[in-house]
Amino acid sequence: MLVVYFDTVDAFVRTSRYNRKGKVGLFIEKLNYIKNCYKKMMEIKDKYELKFEKAIILENDMLELKNMNDNQEKFDACITSPPYYFSIDYVGKDKISYDYLGKDMKKIESKYLGMKNNGHLKGNYNELPTGVAMYYEDLKESIKNIYWALKPGGKLAIIVGDSTVNGKKIPTTITTKKFCEETGFKFEKLIFNPLLGARNRAIRGDSVIICKKPARE
Numbered sequence: 001m002l003v004v005y006f007d008t009v010d011a012f013v014r015t016s017r018y019n020r021k022g023k024v025g026l027f028i029e030k031l032n033y034i035k036n037c038y039k040k041m042m043e044i045k046d047k048y049e050l051k052f053e054k055a056i057i058l059e060n061d062m063l064e065l066k067n068m069n070d071n072q073e074k075f076d077a078c079i080t081s082p083p084y085y086f087s088i089d090y091v092g093k094d095k096i097s098y099d100y101l102g103k104d105m106k107k108i109e110s111k112y113l114g115m116k117n118n119g120h121l122k123g124n125y126n127e128l129p130t131g132v133a134m135y136y137e138d139l140k141e142s143i144k145n146i147y148w149a150l151k152p153g154g155k156l157a158i159i160v161g162d163s164t165v166n167g168k169k170i171p172t173t174i175t176t177k178k179f180c181e182e183t184g185f186k187f188e189k190l191i192f193n194p195l196l197g198a199r200n201r202a203i204r205g206d207s208v209i210i211c212k213k214p215a216r217e
């Protein structure tokens, strides 16, 4: 309920698009969306006879994963959705949640992908703005860390989307696929999900890229 509430409050702070629905109307819409996701998840659970285990939540920085030694070749799969590249107010969207949890937003923001390197770039990113190149450096580093943490034969599903900044398309999908292959992953498939009604937005949709870490010979 809190997550839906935070999401509703944030939607109103950011855009007047929802005024017509009213806060209660939007809250109910978002709640129904979550209920529907839950229902779909349970259908998948039944269909594939999945057994759910209790989750463990570890709070950490993806770029520091290798400092947690016992994570090497530990995981069967990784499902991840790294941040999109935007030019403004990266974490502002979650401010209300961070405030509720008593977290220092500035500290968290400084660890966000793309915020760390202070303009020091290892790779060559041609015409891309420095901010985007820094984001790509961190994205590549996190893909390398995922590779390190997966068992041989392990799978990666990574959700990414292309954004448009100052009229320029930031080609994150194709770049992520390239990073996965350069890291050693075998590309398996790409599933594109268009965002309905997104014609005028910075993001048109997102893609799930599925890759496999080769099994040991």
Ligand SMILES: C[S@@+](CC[C@H](N)C(=O)[O-])C[C@H]1O[C@@H](n2cnc3c(N)ncnc32)[C@H](O)[C@@H]1O
Binding pocket: 060, 061, 062, 063, 080, 081, 082, 083, 084, 111, 112, 113
């Ligand atoms: C597109 S959101 C994904 C949200 C998630 N899939 C969900 O449904 O809540 C990107 C997430 O990446 C996290 N993130 C950004 N930089 C990170 C880092 N260096 N280490 C770990 N997580 C990071 C952000 O906190 C944010 O929640």
